[in-house]
Structure formats: structure tokens, C-alpha cells
Amino acid sequence: MRRRITQSFLALFFLTALLLQSCGGGGGSSSNPGGNTSSLSGTAATGAAVANATITIKDAAGVSKSATTGTDGKYTIDVTGMTAPFLVKVDLPGGTALYSVGGAAGVVNIHPFTDLIISTWYEVQGNTVDAAFTDPANNPPPSSTEIQVIAV
DSSP, X not given: OHHHHHHHHHHHHHHHHHHHHHTOOOOSOOSSTTSOOOEEEEEBBSSSBOTTOEEEEEOTTSOEEEEEOOTTSEEEEEOTTOOSOEEEEEEOTXXXXXXXXXXXXXXXXXXXXXXXXXXXXXXXXXXXXXHHHHOTTTSOOOOHHHHHHHHO
């Protein structure tokens, strides 16, 4: 029982940290005031920007879309018609990858800390992020509702 409580606490802690870092910071204004955001955007970095790398997202139904980061590591992917939450992967040189998760359209940054958080969340669930990305229907990311509750 104590172990389950500890695992639940760790999962909540890591998801909260992921949400806080994924908001992207910046000012309080929006370039799309009052409108609905229909894209995921952010920056992929490992200390330096991850330039010209493939970013792939998978939605809750397993639908995927890809884009390439710019020289500054930034990316944008249209998610119109896709179902949140989104698992986001950046392919790094050498065959490795980093992951992140987004509960809705908006800013989702990807870096070693987001990878650690989402990898740990899956580990607590008895899973791996690689398996989840390969088969999201059987290894779903935290739901949008879970992410919203944790962020409160």
C-alpha cells in the first residue's frame, strides 16, 4: 500500500513539473487572442537547440504527424482533427530520442528533463515511453483530464 502511494505521488510530482516547464514561459499575451490554438509548437533542446531534427507527435488514437525543427530547434505541427493528449518525440543524432507530452494544443517543449519526467511516469505505470509511442492505444499517456487536475 505504501509503495503504491509513493508511486502515485512520484507520478503526480513528475507530471506537475512537466506541466510547469512545458508552458514555455513568456508574456501573458497571445498572438491568437480569443481564438482556438490548433497546433503544437515548442523548442527541442539538449542544452543547445536540436536543429533540423524530426519531431513526431502521436495523439490518443495513434494518429501521427511529423515536422522538422528549424536551426533554432523550434517546431510547429498542426493538430487540427487530432485528439489530445499528445506524445511528442524528437529524433536525435545517433538514433536516440527525447519525449514530452502535451495535454492540449499549445506549447510543448522537448528536452532531457521532459524526457526524464515522462519516462519516469511510464515506468511508475509499469511501462516504457518507447512502447507507448509505438502503441499509444495500449499504452496511453496521461489523459488531458489527469493533466488538468494535476496542474490545479
